[in-house]
Amino acid sequence: MQPYDERLTVPRSWWLIALTAGALLGVVLLPLGLVPMLAGLTGGTAAAGVALSAYGSARIRVTSGSLVAGAARIPLTALGEARVLDAEEALAWRTHRADARAHMLLRGYIPTALRVEVTDPEDPTPYLYLSTRSPERLASALAVASRSGQS
Numbered sequence: 624m625q626p627y628d629e630r631l632t633v634p635r636s637w638w639l640i641a642l643t644a645g646a647l648l649g650v651v652l653l654p655l656g657l658v659p660m661l662a663g664l665t666g667g668t669a670a671a672g673v674a675l676s677a678y679g680s681a682r683i684r685v686t687s688g689s690l691v692a693g694a695a696r697i698p699l700t701a702l703g704e705a706r707v708l709d710a711e712e713a714l715a716w717r718t719h720r721a722d723a724r725a726h727m728l729l730r731g732y733i734p735t736a737l738r739v740e741v742t743d744p745e746d747p748t749p750y751l752y753l754s755t756r757s758p759e760r761l762a763s764a765l766a767v768a769s770r771s772g773q774s
Contacts, residue, residue: 703740
C-alpha cells in the first residue's frame with residue numbers, strides 16, 4: 624500500500640504557453656511554405672509539450688520503508704521531524720534561509736512545501752525541501768509510515 628503519491632505537474636496555463644510556442648515556430652517558418660509551417664507548428668508544440676511533461680513528472684511517494692522524492696530514495700529511518708511550510712515560509716526556505724547542502728525538490732509554481740530533517744549522521748544533507756500541494760497529507764503519511772515501520 625502506498626500511503627502517499629503525488630506528481631508535481633505543471634499548471635494548466637503552461638500548456639497554453641506550449642501551444643503558443645508551437646504557433647510562433649509555425650509563423651517563423653511560414654515564409655518557407657505551408658509544409659514547413661505545419662511541421663514547425665506540430666513539432667514545436669510537441670517539443671514544448673514533451674518538455675513540460677518531463678519537468679512535471681517529478682513524483683513524491685511514501686512507500687514501505689522509504690521516501691522517494693524525484694530521483695532520491697531516502698529510508699524513513701534516516702528522517703526526522705517533518706515541518707509543513709505555508710507559502711511565506713516556503714519562499715523563505717527556498718531563498719535566503721536555504722542551505723546549499725539541502726536536497727530540494729523545488730517547483731516554483733507550487734507555493735507550499737514540506738521540510739524534513741535528515742537525521743542520518745553519515746549524510747551531509749541537513750534537510751529535504753519538498754514542494755508539494757498537500758504538505759499536511761505528506762507529513763501525515765510520513766508519520767504513519769515511520770510508526771508502522773517501527774512496529
